Amino acid sequence: MSATWSNSIPFDSPKSSRWLLVARRALVPTLVFVALLTIWETGVRTFNVPSFILPAPSVIVRDTYGVGWALFGHAQATLTTVVGGYLCAILISFPLAVAISSSAVLSNAIYPLLVVKQSIPTVALAPILTVLLGTGSAARITIAALIALFPMVVSTATGLSSAPREMIELSRSMDASWVRRLIDVRLPSAVPYIFSGLKVSMTLALIGAVVAEFVAAERGLGFMIYTSTAFFQLPVAFGAMIVLGLVGTVLFQTVSQIERRFFPWAIGLAESET
Amino acid sequence: MEVSDVSFAYRNQDGTHMLALRDVNLTVQRNEFVSIVGQSGCGKSTLLRLLAGLMAPNRGRITIDGDATTHPRRNISLAFQKPTLLPWSNVLDNVLFPFRHQSRPVGRDEIARARELLSMMGLLDFAERRPGELSGGMQQRLALCRTLVTEPDILLMDEPFSALDALTRDELGVELLKICAVKPKTVVLITHSIAEAVLLSDRVYVMSSRPGTLCDEVEIKLPRPRLPEVMRAPLFQEFTTHVRDLVQQHSVRQS
Incomplete structure (x- = not known):
């Protein structure tokens, strides 16, 4: 009964074979990517497509490289807006989700407002908010936060009410306080839901930041795309777009890795308990 | 622990009521081990939730040490079917x-x-x-x-061993008896295993279903400490047969 059988299970997974597996899995996507780039490059060259309509990949790389260090400045400006808006959204969404999940009255008060807010396209909201808050970073962060808020609130509220019935009864039978029940039972049960909301919101915050930069900014990747296209510098606009994609991927992966590193038990929890 | 004339109805989604318990009477002495057996869906778990103070009865009174139970207490521990x-x-x-x-x-x-x-x-x-x-x-x-x-002074258990295989179940039951022998407590065990109820209890209540009510009471006069070997004794067989007959009698009346 007390034998440590779980320690003695043979577990054959040398590091080298794992890397081989990763390399093999990455092979096909890489080949497809290279093939597409080649078709693009040769297509543009053979048909002499002007670079202000569709630049070749080589031209994009050359012109974007020509922007120099300023590119990092733009990327950093966008990153600040995204992360700032995202963190604000987290801070606001949590109390809202707790309120929604703990009282029907509060839920009825908050949900309709959220739905109305979510139904207004951010692109329409951005110019109005800029008038209200000025052209500074406050407006941009607000726009990013507003668009990221909805999925966070909804998924956190769902998660908080997802704790199994027995678990809630157990907690009640222990005569625990409401706050302890929230911290010890409902919040941990909500972690998988919270992270799915956090992942969706991360991509939305990026969209919000770029929209805000289209409307009012003097820096940022969105601003860079907007001005480059206005001056027919399409290769630079493409370059900014690619950097934007990279920033988005890194941010999304960061959230995903935080979940894997700190909440490994939460992965698969939501499915296994329903 | 005293339950007198307790009735409880669940409210359905369409506003109608479903009577789960009717006129339940039950007395459990301090440090007594009592089991309640009955078919699934007869309201056993409802009764346990009332005893735990998780719900309040619609009619009747439940008192523990003379105080009415209106809310959960810290000297009561609850065990569920799921861990x-x-x-x-x-x-x-x-x-x-x-x-x-x-x-x-x-x-x-x-x-x-x-x-x-x-x-x-x-x-x-x-x-x-x-x-x-x-x-x-x-x-x-x-x-x-x-x-x-x-x-805890009182242990309320809702089929805690029912998901286990028969061997593990008996082993755990005996383990529980050992613990109760060292530190006496009042135990109310809900189960659908008659053998388990007879093996562990001082008294076994038989519950009929829809609406649930306690209809029979059997005192298990087996010596303690009880070991799994008790289950081979003729007296043990006699008690299980008696309880099984009572359970069947009440379910026949249903259909």
């Missing part, structure tokens, strides 16, 4: 959960008690593991450790 463990805490922290959850300090004594229970249940080697790494039987043993760690 209901915290997947994010390790085994030891799961046992200590009641203390933390009640904002009580966890000192050396509490940890020592938790480790003692774990070792009694053969789980001490797994103290640092997560519940997900344990088998079903081990998880249920762990849940039992958590139920006992606060040294």
